[in-house]
Amino acid sequence: MTIYSLILATLTFGAMFSVLTLSLNLQYARGGMINFGTVAYFAAGAYAYAIFTQEPPSGLDQYLFGFDMPWYVGFLAAGVASLLFALLTGWPTLRLRGEYLALTTFAFAEVFHSVLLNERRIGNGSVGLSNVERPDPTTLGIDDTLGYAFAAMALMLVTAFVFNRLLKSPFGRAIDAVHDDEMAAQAVGKDDARIRLQVFIISAIPIGFAGALYAMITTLVAPSMFTAQVTFFVWIALVLAGEKTIIGAILGAMALVLFQEVVKGFPFETVRAAQLASSGEEIVTGILFILVLRLRPWEKLAKRGSA
Amino acid sequence: MTVFFQLMLTGLVTGSFLILATIGFSLTRRVEGFLNIAHPELLGVSAFTTWGLNVMLGWHIIPSAVVGIVFTAFVGLIIGRVVYDPIRTLGPAILLITSVGVHYVLGGSVDALVGTGIRSLDIPLAESYRFWGLRITNYQMLVVAFAALATISLALFLNKTPMGLAIRAMSANPELAASRGIDVKSTSRITWLISSGLAGLAGVMLAVVATLSTDIAFNQILQILAVAILAGLGSLYAVVAAGLIIGVAMDVSVFWIPAGYRPLVAFSVVILVLMFRPEGLAGKKSR
Numbered sequence A: 001m002t003i004y005s006l007i008l009a010t011l012t013f014g015a016m017f018s019v020l021t022l023s024l025n026l027q028y029a030r031g032g033m034i035n036f037g038t039v040a041y042f043a044a045g046a047y048a049y050a051i052f053t054q055e056p057p058s059g060l061d062q063y064l065f066g067f068d069m070p071w072y073v074g075f076l077a078a079g080v081a082s083l084l085f086a087l088l089t090g091w092p093t094l095r096l097r098g099e100y101l102a103l104t105t106f107a108f109a110e111v112f113h114s115v116l117l118n119e120r121r122i123g124n125g126s127v128g129l130s131n132v133e134r135p136d137p138t139t140l141g142i143d144d145t146l147g148y149a150f151a152a153m154a155l156m157l158v159t160a161f162v163f164n165r166l167l168k169s170p171f172g173r174a175i176d177a178v179h180d181d182e183m184a185a186q187a188v189g190k191d192d193a194r195i196r197l198q199v200f201i202i203s204a205i206p207i208g209f210a211g212a213l214y215a216m217i218t219t220l221v222a223p224s225m226f227t228a229q230v231t232f233f234v235w236i237a238l239v240l241a242g243e244k245t246i247i248g249a250i251l252g253a254m255a256l257v258l259f260q261e262v263v264k265g266f267p268f269e270t271v272r273a274a275q276l277a278s279s280g281e282e283i284v285t286g287i288l289f290i291l292v293l294r295l296r297p298w299e300k301l302a303k304r305g306s307a
Numbered sequence B: 001m002t003v004f005f006q007l008m009l010t011g012l013v014t015g016s017f018l019i020l021a022t023i024g025f026s027l028t029r030r031v032e033g034f035l036n037i038a039h040p041e042l043l044g045v046s047a048f049t050t051w052g053l054n055v056m057l058g059w060h061i062i063p064s065a066v067v068g069i070v071f072t073a074f075v076g077l078i079i080g081r082v083v084y085d086p087i088r089t090l091g092p093a094i095l096l097i098t099s100v101g102v103h104y105v106l107g108g109s110v111d112a113l114v115g116t117g118i119r120s121l122d123i124p125l126a127e128s129y130r131f132w133g134l135r136i137t138n139y140q141m142l143v144v145a146f147a148a149l150a151t152i153s154l155a156l157f158l159n160k161t162p163m164g165l166a167i168r169a170m171s172a173n174p175e176l177a178a179s180r181g182i183d184v185k186s187t188s189r190i191t192w193l194i195s196s197g198l199a200g201l202a203g204v205m206l207a208v209v210a211t212l213s214t215d216i217a218f219n220q221i222l223q224i225l226a227v228a229i230l231a232g233l234g235s236l237y238a239v240v241a242a243g244l245i246i247g248v249a250m251d252v253s254v255f256w257i258p259a260g261y262r263p264l265v266a267f268s269v270v271i272l273v274l275m276f277r278p279e280g281l282a283g284k285k286s287r
Helices: A003-030 A038-053 A071-093 A098-118 A144-168 A170-180 A182-187 A192-218 A228-240 A246-265 A271-295 A297-306 B002-032 B039-056 B061-090 B092-114 B138-160 B162-172 B174-179 B184-209 B216-231 B236-253 B259-276
Strands: B128-131 B134-137
Touching: A003 A038, A003 A144, A003 A170, A003 A192, A003 A228, A003 A246, A038 A071, A038 A098, A038 A192, A038 A228, A071 A098, A071 A192, A071 B259, A098 A228, A098 B092, A098 B216, A098 B259, A144 A170, A144 A192, A144 A246, A170 A182, A170 A192, A182 A192, A228 A246, A228 A271, A228 B092, A246 A271, A271 A297, A271 B061, A271 B092, B002 B039, B002 B061, B002 B134, B002 B138, B002 B162, B002 B184, B002 B216, B002 B236, B039 B061, B039 B092, B039 B184, B039 B216, B061 B092, B061 B184, B092 B216, B134 B138, B138 B162, B138 B184, B138 B236, B162 B174, B162 B184, B174 B184, B184 B216, B216 B236, B216 B259, B236 B259
Parallel strands: none
Antiparallel strands: B128 B134
């Protein structure tokens, strides 16, 4: 594995996961909502994209729907699917707080995963949908992997830009008000339940787009790609680089993906060695995560910077 | 109809296992005040310690299991002291997120030491017994017996001994308990030992009735969370009821819908409970 392909892979997947951390950042750091089911919105986007773009079922296919639409229709469908799923899960659960919200979103994600796994009519069950259609960057004269790295970064930048504008708008101040002091916000006529639901839904849309992009890059969607480990990964990325800022959310995802890619790219002699490395990576990630949560280095740095 | 009752019986065994796996989790939640996502990993620690001693070193199953459980209890205690105690003031949300990190560390360690593959303990094959046409194996009866024993001894401990009363006082109101002269540190230590030891016992039971793979611990978290939420912040008895309800509901559902949906049944219960009765079966408001 060359340095070039390592950087390219980090940028592609790092930017893609940054979209998820940015959305979580909006939900958690600004909205105060712990979403432990992030992967479900991601999966909803990926499956929606695959279903809208694939050909109608034939032969051994067990799925029922394939609309054979162009990629941009699938991409929009991914955002809409994620939005609808957020509406469906957010509306009944957002009155729950803290750990209860974390558990319900976690539960919804597990139920969704279980349905994708068992209901073969959606996406061939555990086999998943392979050969997902995707636009070909080489028609524009760009290398394939490079093209998707650009696409991922573009999605990340647009998401960061939109969220940044949103948080600076009056709506953003209303979000902060609800987060800081619910009673006071209610007293000046801000409907906190409504604002929380809006934040939840708005931040789900880019997660769906990222899911579509993931399906394009891997050309495969299968339930095994969308487990709770994805949610945990995104949370760790968010916390690693400080959860309060947009740049932190991006850097955390990039750093964690780089770390993974380096471990993955290392040429191991045996299967056992590769396995040891991946478990070692898990242990190191876990320890780093615990340390960052405990020592809060970014907050201290920020305080020192402002003082 | 026999099939239905057979599923019901298997459900009771599943429920008993879930009770064992959840009482420790629930105790941590009441006393330490947070959801410990890493708790199921302790089942894995215990199951694989027992497996290592029993299969790799050739020990008899009983000493292997005892060492496995005691080892797990101390692993839990050390994690509680080193990781959770210093950040307790930061609130339950941070503790919950931190436990995801602990889950990674424990899961990664077990993976590194054990490796992938399917394993089983070196014990005699299960013997099947028949009662009125219903089958149950001796190991399944062992699970039920241990669940009953653990629940009864924990209930006696919490209700009759000074240490048990201290634990209950701490779970009800930590500040008041501390101001009345209860040693919060040692009470918290005992809680970690007991809850992790119970996870250890559940892990050994898992190793006895099922084949082991390294992801087995994480797969339990879904059911454990389901039982804990259905039980709410209430008493031990609520955990027993919730464990049996979820166990029976999951296994009996196989009568009507494909077996792949078992976890989905557990989680539908969770979602319904959280939406309509977030305080759980016991009916106490969360703090």
